[in-house]
Amino acid sequence: MSTINIQQLKKSYQNTQVIHGVDIDINDGEFVVLVGPSGCGKSTLLRMVAGLESITEGEIKIDDTVVNDLEPKDRGIAMVFQNYALYPHMSVYDNMAYGLKLMKLPKDEIEKRVQDVAKLLQIEEYLTRRPSNLSGGQRQRVAMGRAIVRNPKVFLFDEPLSNLDAKLRVQMRMQIKTLQNKLGVTTIYVTHDQVEAMTMADKLVVLKDGIAAQIGTPMEIYDDPKNQFVAGFIGSPSMNFISCEVTDETITIGEQSFPRPASVSQRGTLTMGVRPEHFSTDENNPYSFSGTVQMVEKLGASILLYIHCDSMEQPLVVECENTVAANIGDTFKVHIDDKKMYFFDAKTEQRIY
């Protein structure tokens, strides 16, 4: 039963400010993912919640208690680190029991808690082993076990899956989410992987340069990005951005034009954004232009086309059904659904439509 309120949080090292006033409200039992490119301040933010970094300005509350000056151990948190940070010279059991011993819990209580969690995570058989004798996935589970056994009010995860191979990562992703659902513990999870962020989050916080660029559910952020950064960061492959000229009648991209959809009321130079999956082959769609196929990537279920249009710096990425026949050098015509066009101010990069 825990809520977290972060208000106007700021962090500076000497003269450089890395977090510029972030506000996040986290409800009880919510799974919040902090996502952003490296250097955006997501780990720093998490470590400030943990109490491993001091707070320059602002406030962090856990359950209405300001924790700014509390030691990590007094905040009711548990943390899973990227490299797991298991004590290499202790057995799995001792790793999990260490914090409980320091809490001065009675021995049988420790024993019971560790056993219960070990059962939950299916690591009972490894309890006597050293971390060095475990696989990456097993270590990951021990690290989680060490967090769970403390019975924390809040779980903190710092890129816990980035040291695992791709297949295991998908598995663990599911396990963590399921476990969190079951335990109902409020969780903050940091990752740079937007797929991980989308699949796991109840609430997503996209960070950029120490500012929360957007906060919302994964679908809100996907459907309704507030600015060009968020639009480009969330979604894979990334959204295409095309500079275009909007007049009363038409939208012009380089030499080619198509009619202006009624919804676009502003005129001038704008940046149009289209997700690769939002192109269509519908011949009746008037919003279209053409280019040369530069490369074809066959993904199996679908095909990615890289289309070069003379006026664009970057080739356009178009995802289409695997039945589409296209070869390098072909001229290809793309159609855009007018409801799936995004427009951004060319200067402020804020979304207009």
Next chain:
Amino acid sequence: MHKRVHYNTSYLPYLLVAPQIIITLLFFIWPAVQALYQSFLLEDAFGLSTEFVWFDNFIDLYHSEQYLGSFARTAFFSVAVAGLSMGMALFFAALADRVIKGSHTYRTLLIIPYAVAPVLAGTLWLFLFNPTLGIVTYFLDAVGIDWNHKLNSSQAMTLVIIAAAWKQVSYNFLFFIAAMHSIPKSLIEASAIDGAGPVHRFLTIIFPLISPTTFFLLVVNIIYAFFDTFGIIHAITAGGPGNSTEILVYKVFNDGFVGLDLGGSAAQSVVLMFIVIVLTVVQFKYVERKVEY
């Protein structure tokens, strides 16, 4: 150099460094400052009065035939010890690196001299080369060499060099072997495929690749010869015959404790300190470079 994260506690770190710092201050810094101070003083023969004489003691050293002689002797001694010891160690290491069977036994036997105290090493060699009794002397006599290091200064120098080099072979051997083991096997194999024989391989691949270690050992050996051979000389020749084996460290001791020339001895200490500082800086420059590899 530093950790990203630190504890912030007010007094604990001071408490933790205190023992080391107190001992350093009392037994290292303070005596060093004393030596520096005394090196500027002249004490009369009865120790009744002292006079501040600035650099006179150093100037005396500079003009002292004996001191300059000792300096030259020390230089020769340390180069000879380093050369002999490193040469033998490198030779053994090159051979031991080639053999698989028994290399552990060879290593075990070769590291024994490392554990022998310098003064004991001196005693052993003194016994072997004893002018009247020594076994080696006996064999030397058989081939027509009359050995008496108590009278012959070049023989005395030879003997202390042998004893000092013997003790240091272990250390050099271990470092050479470690350096050779760290050469990627693929490199050796590649040159073998290119048709290089073992000797050629050693000269063109192995030796150049271990040259950082060789340089490092050179500095370490010189430091060793300068400062850690006191016991060897004390046991074998006590600086004699004449002053023919009196190296700098020995002279500091002799002039200070036996001759009771405090100012002169202190000035010599200061010169030695300066030498150690230069050598240590060179050594650390090397370590820095090695880190970049």
Next chain:
Amino acid sequence: MIENRPITTFVSHTVLILGVALIVFPIWVMIVASTHDALRLTQVPLPLLPGDQFWINLKLLFSGKEFGAPIHLTLLNSLVMALAISFGKIVISIISAFAIVYFKFRFRMFFFWMIFLTLMLPVEVRILPTYEVIANFGMLDSYIGLSVPLIASATATFMFRQTFLTIPDELMEASRIDGASPMRFFIDVVVPMSRTNIAALFVILFIFGWNQYLWPLLVTTDPDMYTVVMSIKQMLESGESEPVWHLIMLTALIAMLPPILVVIFMQKIFVKGLTDSEK
């Protein structure tokens, strides 16, 4: 080995055996000499094969009749000094390295450089003034005077610092979240993780301590405080005519046995520690 050349291998072994024999020869002669009586050791050529007087010589040494202090006393002094130096060095180095690596505090770098400076001041260059300090403290002829001045060690501090820097930062953070104080973290995590280094350092420092010569020579005047290593020199000088070689060699053998055994039995850890400490 890359290619199979039986002849080269054979030659290598032969040369190695000869070389090792050359290195071990003085040790062998010492052992042989310790097994003969005084008379045999005055007859040229000296023996190259062991005799039968070993136990008799040993008894003589332990009786202490021949020289000032019986050998078990000097052995004990050596042991106390070597252990005090090695433990002392390890303890003060590990705690100061812990402070320097894991804490941010004023004068941290100043302290660091001060410790670094000790590297440049070996006993040999500051003997006289150090001797005066010990004399002023009334520490002559005491275990404290024998060991404490040799305890400060830049090398050990650096080695621990190097080790600590390889311990992931996250372990310290994890322990903070687990509720461990700095000293708990030190005892529960840092020390156990430095076990190998501690063991390797112990070997090196034990030998360093045991083999001290110049310093004990200066600060001890009471034969009861002599160390076994320095007692050799006394024996060399004490005989009116020729030194009593059979007993000197036996004493040398006994004096070098502990460090040799330590090196041989902890060889692996010692070799690793020695070659790593310079990196």
